[in-house]
Amino acid sequence: xxxxxxxxxxxxxxxxxxxxxxxxxxxxxxxxxxxxxxxxxxxxxxxxxxxxxxxxxxxxxxxxxxxxxxxxxxxxxxxxxxxxxxxxxxxxxxxxxxxxxxxxxxxxxxxxxxxxxxxxxxxxxxxxxxxxxxxxxxxxxxxxxxxxxxxxxxxxxxxxxxxxxxxxxxxxxxxxxxxxxxxxxxxxxxxxxxxxxxxxxxxxxxxxxxxxxxxxxxxxxxxxxxxxxxxxxxxxxxxxxxxxxxxxxxxxxxxxxxxxxxxxxxxxxxxxxxxxxxxxxxxxxxxxxxxxxxxxxxxxxxxxxx
Numbered sequence: 186x187x188x189x190x191x192x193x194x195x196x197x198x199x200x201x202x203x204x205x206x207x208x209x210x211x212x213x214x215x216x217x218x219x220x221x222x223x224x225x226x227x228x229x230x231x232x233x234x235x236x237x238x239x240x241x242x243x244x245x246x247x248x249x250x251x252x253x254x255x256x257x258x259x260x261x262x263x264x265x266x267x268x269x270x271x272x273x274x275x276x277x278x279x280x281x282x283x284x285x286x287x288x289x290x291x292x293x294x295x296x297x298x299x300x301x302x303x304x305x306x307x308x309x310x311x312x313x314x315x316x317x318x319x320x321x322x323x324x325x326x327x328x329x330x331x332x333x334x335x336x337x338x339x340x341x342x343x344x345x346x347x348x349x350x351x352x353x354x355x356x357x358x359x360x361x362x363x364x365x366x367x368x369x370x371x372x373x374x375x376x377x378x379x380x381x382x383x384x385x386x387x388x389x390x391x392x393x394x395x396x397x398x399x400x401x402x403x404x405x406x407x408x409x410x411x412x413x414x415x416x417x418x419x420x421x422x423x424x425x426x427x428x429x430x431x432x433x434x435x436x437x438x439x440x441x442x443x444x445x446x447x448x449x450x451x452x453x454x455x456x457x458x459x460x461x462x463x464x465x466x467x468x469x470x471x472x473x474x475x476x477x478x479x480x481x482x483x484x485x486x487x488x489x490x491x
Contacts, residue, residue: 226487227361229329232350241350253300255410255445262467265430278420285388288337292330302407302449307390308489311383314373316448318360321371325364337388349375355488369462370481372488394456395482401453407446416445440472
């Protein structure tokens, strides 16, 4: 069994995902679960009172944000995955101007502060942020994150649209119980700001899409924080998705973004259709993301209706 190696490129801390199984070989895209199917959704309430929300905002000082650990998710590779790294495709991430719909995600797991990326997502409640499952839950039987906050359009320490705290976190049972990267997606429901506005009323949003064709062209966004990046600015990678040679239903695009970019959105045709999830240990130049099928749709529906 291939075991995922989840670690930070900064010394002294690692995002631990206990009991995570190898990526399963699945023959077809996940399309069997439709609607708000509670059997595939895991949920946790977070900062629901004003006092709890103030506590989260006060905790995430600029100093703690700069010190947050960028977690990089690596899965043990095989000869098949190594061959893909020699494809000769340009892989360099491109710097981007900050966008209000895109931002950094900060959270605490196991007493360690981490950073990921996220996307404000169109929803009926106007409050949903899409990220990776591992950016809000340990996976593999672990627990949910605490102190989850989203900073839209973060840029060199600036937070032009403020910090938004999460009232609820949602992920798939496949990720929470088994660490299945095929459903490594998560959705956070943000609290309204001090003037009673919903997140997407302030920053805008990307619509989300499910059950799309495979092999589409994507632009992936994120805030890579491990060397040679520093997590202070938005970057993007673009390319045509190809199937994971390791056997999962996930897809990969050429990308050299590092830890901290996890959870950043993949955009195709103006719609959000995957997130940065993991890389193979013998191919740091391909970023893989989950196929947004029925299970991910069910988790999104639960968050959008919260």
